[in-house]
Structure formats: C-alpha cells, structure tokens
Amino acid sequence: MQDAGWEVGRNLSIEYRWTVGDISRLFRDARELTALNPDAILAGVGGTTNALQQATRVVPIVFAQAIDPVGNGYVDSLNRPGGNMTGFVQLDYGLAGKWLELLIEVAPQIKRVAMLREPGPAAVGQWAAMQAVAHSLKIETKPIDIRESADIEREVSAFAQSQNSGMITAVSAAALNNKDLIIKLATQYRLPVVYSYRVFVTSGGLMSYATDIIWPIQTCSGLRGSGS
Numbered sequence: 001m002q003d004a005g006w007e008v009g010r011n012l013s014i015e016y017r018w019t020v021g022d023i024s025r026l027f028r029d030a031r032e033l034t035a036l037n038p039d040a041i042l043a044g045v046g047g048t049t050n051a052l053q054q055a056t057r058v059v060p061i062v063f064a065q066a067i068d069p070v071g072n073g074y075v076d077s078l079n080r081p082g083g084n085m086t087g088f089v090q091l092d093y094g095l096a097g098k099w100l101e102l103l104i105e106v107a108p109q110i111k112r113v114a115m116l117r118e119p120g121p122a123a124v125g126q127w128a129a130m131q132a133v134a135h136s137l138k139i140e141t142k143p144i145d146i147r148e149s150a151d152i153e154r155e156v157s158a159f160a161q162s163q164n165s166g167m168i169t170a171v172s173a174a175a176l177n178n179k180d181l182i183i184k185l186a187t188q189y190r191l192p193v194v195y196s197y198r199v200f201v202t203s204g205g206l207m208s209y210a211t212d213i214i215w216p217i218q219t220c221s222g223l224r225g226s227g228s
Contacts, residue, residue: 015033015036015038017029017030017032017033019048019173020177023047023119023120026047026048026051027051027054027055029051030048030051030052030054030055031055033052033055034052034055034056034059037059038059039059039060040059040060040061040062041056041059041060041061041062042061042062042064043061043062043063043064043066043087044064044065044173045064045065045090045171045172045173045176047118047120047121047122047173048063048173049061049063049066049069049072049074049085049087050072050074050120050121053073053074053085056084057083057084058084059084060084060085061084061085061086061087062085062086062087063085063086063087063088064087064088064090065088065089065090065091065211066087066088066089066090067089067090067091067093067122067125067126067171068089068091068092068093068122068125069081069085069087069089071093071125072121072122072125090171090211091122091126091171091196091210091211093125093126093128093129094129095126095129095209095210096115096125096126096127096129096130096133096168096170097129097130097132097133098209099130099168099194099196099209100113100130100133100134100137100139100168100194101133101137102194102207102209103166103168103192103193103194104137104139106192106206106207107166107192109164110139110164110165110166110192111139111140111164111165112139112140112141112142112159112162112164112165112166113130113134113139113140113141113142113165113166113167113168114141114142114143114144114156114159114165114166114167114168115127115130115141115142115143115144115167115168115169115170116144116146116152116156116167116168116169116170116175116182117143117144117145117146117169117170117172117175118145118146118170118172118173118174118175119145119147120172122170122171122172123143123145123170123172126170126171127143127170130168142159144156144159144167146172146174146175146178147174149178149181152178152181152182152185153181153185156182156185156186156189156191157185157189160185160189160191165191166191166192166193166194167186167191167192167193167194168193168194168195168196169182169193169194169195169196169197169200170196171196171197171210172196175195175196175197176197176199179197179199179200179203180203182200182205183200183203183204183205186205186206187204192206193205193206193207194206194207194208194209195207195208195210196208196209196210197210198210
C-alpha cells in the first residue's frame with residue numbers, strides 16, 4: 001500500500017472486523033462496515049461475501065476466497081462479474097467429490113462418511129457434490145453441522161461408534177475455528193479424515209486436498225481512503 005502511495009493516517013483509513021465464526025455477528029459486522037461508506041471492502045472466508053452482499057449493492061467488494069461465486073449469485077460470470085463484486089475463487093464444489101474419492105483410496109474399508117460443515121449455501125453445494133460421488137460408490141453419508149464445540153464433540157463421538165467410518169471437513173471458517181477439537185476427536189476415535197485446509201495436516205491431521213491459502217485469514221476488512 002505504501003509503495004502505491006497510500007499511508008495510514010495520511011490518506012488511508014482501515015476498519016476491520018473479526019467474527020470468529022459467529023454468523024449473527026458476521027451480518028452485524030457487515031452492516032457496520034457498509035454504514036461507514038468505505039471506498040472498498042475486502043471479504044474473507046466463510047459467509048462473509050454473502051453477508052456483505054446483503055448489506056450493500058453499491059460499495060465495491062473484493063472477495064478473497066469465494067466459493068462458487070456464479071452459483072451463489074455474487075457475480076454474473078467469472079469473465080464479466082457485473083454488479084459491485086469481484087475477486088478470487090477458493091473452491092469449486094466438485095472438489096468435495098474428490099475428497100471422498102481420496103478418503104476411500106486411503107481407507108478402502110470405509111462405508112460411512114460424515115461431512116463437518118458450517119450451515120449455509122457453501123455447505124449445501126459441497127454436500128451435494130460429495131453425495132453425488134457417494135451414491136456411485138454406495139457410501140452412506142451424514143452431515144454434521146459445526147456449531148458449538150459441545151455439539152461437535154457429541155455428534156462426532158456418536159458417529160464414531162460405527163465401524164468403517166471416516167470424515168471430511170468442508171471449507172468453512174467454522175472448521176478452522178474448531179481445528180484443534182476436530183483433529184483431537186479424529187485421533188481419539190481413529191477416524192480417517194480428509195481436511196479442506198493444509199493447516200489441519202501441519203497440526204496433526206491425516207491429509208488435505210485444497211487450494212493453498214495464506215494463514216491466518218481475516219474474516220472481514222473494510223478499507224477507507226481519501227483518494228478515488
């Protein structure tokens with residue numbers, strides 16, 4: 001920013017919000033940022049882009065890691081976004097089917113697979129892609145919504161009681177926020193898991209297959225400048 005002539009306190013002001021996976025707070029933060037009438041807003045992971053889209057159709061928004069921006073209605077097309085949004089794509093929903101294929105490859109005895117997911121449009125898309133592959137492989141699937149830590153522990157513990165089970169973590173901010181707990185449960189119950197972020201593997205998880213992203217990730221940032 002400084003190389004481009006922007007300097008905080010002189011011609012640049014930065015406002016940011018960190019929502020730590022709290023969905024209600026995410027929408028509140030999005031409204032607060034757009035109310036500041038910034039020149040641009042940077043959207044991070046999870047439901048941030050959706051929350052910002054509902055808050056404004058005027059302020060320019062750059063999403064850093066959107067999931068299927070066309071399918072979710074953020075842009076008209078990848079070549080011509082239109083509207084007030086543009087940015088970078090993190091995930092194609094079809095990757096969720098690849099996760100299941102990899103899981104079966106490393107643990108061919110698996111008959112049941114749970115997907116840990118954060119409720120929202122992105123979870124629905126990833127779940128549908130995984131189910132399509134699961135049907136052809138005759139694999140039983142179960143969704144586990146990532147909410148409170150106690151809920152995750154209870155549901156994973158119950159799921160792990162059946163033999164020949166494995167798990168997949170969908171791309172979401174909630175999965176990252178509960179990373180240590182998910183790895184702990186997978187280790188405790190000896191569940192093979194394919195993770196959607198490399199940081200899970202560097203923290204002790206089995207394997208991951210996804211876009212390489214920078215860690216840590218800010219959930220939502222708003223930039224305000226005096227220039228055009």
